[in-house]
Amino acid sequence: MTQYQMYINGKWISAVHTMPVLNPASEDTIASVPVASAQDVQRALESAARAQRSWGRLTGVERGAFLRRWYELVTKNRDRLAQIISLEEGKPLSEAAGEITFGTAGYLSYYAELGRSIAGDILAPDRPGEQIWIVPQPVGVVIGIIPWNYPSALAARKIAPALIAGNAIVLKPHEDTPLSALELAKLAEEAGLPAGVFNVITGPGETVGEALVKSPVPSLITFTGSVETGKRIMRNAADTVKKVSLEMGGKAPFIVMEDSDLDAAVETALFSRFVNCGQVCICNERTYVHKKIADQFVSKFLDGVRRLKLGNPLDPGVNLGPKVNRDELLKVERYVEEARQSGAQILTGGRRLTEGPFSHGYWYEPTVIAGVQQSMKIMQEEIFGPVVPIMEFSDFDEALTLANDSRYGLAAFLFTNDMNRVLRAVRDMECGELYINRGPGESVHGFHTGWKQSGLGGDDGKYGLEQYLQRKTVYVKYQG
Ligand code: NAD
Numbered sequence: 001m002t003q004y005q006m007y008i009n010g011k012w013i014s015a016v017h018t019m020p021v022l023n024p025a026s027e028d029t030i031a032s033v034p035v036a037s038a039q040d041v042q043r044a045l046e047s048a049a050r051a052q053r054s055w056g057r058l059t060g061v062e063r064g065a066f067l068r069r070w071y072e073l074v075t076k077n078r079d080r081l082a083q084i085i086s087l088e089e090g091k092p093l094s095e096a097a098g099e100i101t102f103g104t105a106g107y108l109s110y111y112a113e114l115g116r117s118i119a120g121d122i123l124a125p126d127r128p129g130e131q132i133w134i135v136p137q138p139v140g141v142v143i144g145i146i147p148w149n150y151p152s153a154l155a156a157r158k159i160a161p162a163l164i165a166g167n168a169i170v171l172k173p174h175e176d177t178p179l180s181a182l183e184l185a186k187l188a189e190e191a192g193l194p195a196g197v198f199n200v201i202t203g204p205g206e207t208v209g210e211a212l213v214k215s216p217v218p219s220l221i222t223f224t225g226s227v228e229t230g231k232r233i234m235r236n237a238a239d240t241v242k243k244v245s246l247e248m249g250g251k252a253p254f255i256v257m258e259d260s261d262l263d264a265a266v267e268t269a270l271f272s273r274f275v276n277c278g279q280v281c282i283c284n285e286r287t288y289v290h291k292k293i294a295d296q297f298v299s300k301f302l303d304g305v306r307r308l309k310l311g312n313p314l315d316p317g318v319n320l321g322p323k324v325n326r327d328e329l330l331k332v333e334r335y336v337e338e339a340r341q342s343g344a345q346i347l348t349g350g351r352r353l354t355e356g357p358f359s360h361g362y363w364y365e366p367t368v369i370a371g372v373q374q375s376m377k378i379m380q381e382e383i384f385g386p387v388v389p390i391m392e393f394s395d396f397d398e399a400l401t402l403a404n405d406s407r408y409g410l411a412a413f414l415f416t417n418d419m420n421r422v423l424r425a426v427r428d429m430e431c432g433e434l435y436i437n438r439g440p441g442e443s444v445h446g447f448h449t450g451w452k453q454s455g456l457g458g459d460d461g462k463y464g465l466e467q468y469l470q471r472k473t474v475y476v477k478y479q480g
Pocket of ligand 1: 145150172173213225227233247249280410
């Protein structure tokens with residue numbers, strides 16, 4: 001078992017108290033991490049504030065050079081980092097390798113190149129002998145608070161834009177998956193990142209996370225996690241009037257029209273429900289299928305589900321690992337039970353696995369549910385597990401109404417070959433990310449943003465970078 005330390009001001013720090021990190025596939029303790037004290041939180045914030053002053057004065061190209069070195073080290077260490085993700089979070093190794101390549105390394109290399117793109121404006125003045133400039137500047141100290149489902153990629157999604165914009169960042173990973181962030185800190189040190197510019201502190205959200213949010217030092221909280229925590233963070237940040245960027249939960253509808261390529265729709269619906277054991281904010285959380293093709297769709301979908309292989313995430317050929325922790329497992333079980341009791345039919349799955357290789361760990365069978373009503377909890381609340389309800393509809397208008405009937409507005413999927421429906425969906429779907437005839441997965445230069453209660457602000461690309469900047473308007477008078 002490895003005892004990890006936190007990374008504060010370029011130093012590795014222990015704490016009086018520690019917390020264990022478990023492998024969700026076996027429930028074995030694989031490491032321990034410090035529980036940061038109030039003094040550790042303060043030290044991290046002060047060192048970030050100090051370091052930011054000189055970091056912010058470097059040119060974008062100079063800052064980008066650090067990110068580039070870090071990217072190279074991440075790429076070189078890809079297999080080791082992927083293994084750590086699988087061990088602490090439970091996703092299959094091939095998915096974890098993809099998380100490093102397309103997520104962690106992708107964000108570092110993309111933002112490394114953006115140092116020259118941060119630009120301001122020069123406006124036509126109202127008065128003679130005057131210039132008006134709008135100058136972009138770093139916000140200062142950023143707090144990154146992230147969940148467990150992509151513990152490495154989501155860290156880089158916050159770190160890379162924060163740093164290229166000239167900020168310092170204190171990252172607080174989720175208590176279940178702190179190792180990936182700490183491993184990234186080891187590589188930051190090797191890349192020569194100046195002390196204090198990037199810090200990782202570990203511990204519970206309710207104490208360590210809350211102390212970071214309430215401190216007057218940071219200017220921006222960039223959060224990814226559940227809606228309930230996001231609301232709490234927003235309330236806590238209000239007292240010191242901080243910027244917040246919130247990436248939260250989703251309940252993505254997956255609409256399949258009668259004119260779509262059925263096999264492609266089935267394969268994509270499967271992938272976008274069961275990838276990472278259903279623990280993705282943009283997952284297919286509720287499938288709506290046109291009544292003309294519903295029987296065919298369901299039969300092909302069930303065939304696909306039966307082919308999925310559950311098992312140790314480190315074994316080759318495994319499609320599905322465990323849920324990340326016991327509470328998450330019990331939540332999924334509760335949702336399925338409630339749906340069953342409300343009259344829904346379980347077409348396959350519907351129970352926890354506890355026998356043989358699954359006697360330890362947090363295993364749930366891939367589950368398909370039919371006979372659901374739109375008002376049921378399973379159609380309204382985020383499941384975040386390997387369970388999908390399927391419902392029929394009669395026409396496109398009805399599908400749009402059902403899709404938009406949600407407090408969430410993160411992602412949506414539409415399969416159709418009718419251009420009119422595509423364009424209507426672009427106009428009418430209430431979501432920040434829309435996938436047409438394709439499965440989930442953002443590009444680093446897109447904009448990942450939630451509508452309604454799914455978020456505020458957003459990540460990625462030039463719009464994501466904007467969250468990490470503040471703008472100053474300068475009025476300059478000159479003579480002659
Ligand atoms: P969570 O809200 O429980 O925890 C997220 C982070 O917040 C953790 O680091 C936690 O320690 C911290 N935290 C908890 N209470 C806090 C507090 N009072 N103050 C400050 N920090 C606090 O979420 P989770 O269970 O880790 O993640 C799952 C959720 O994340 C799902 O709802 C999922 O949809 C969402 N998610 C969203 C996106 C997106 O981009 N929109 C991406 C991934 C996950």
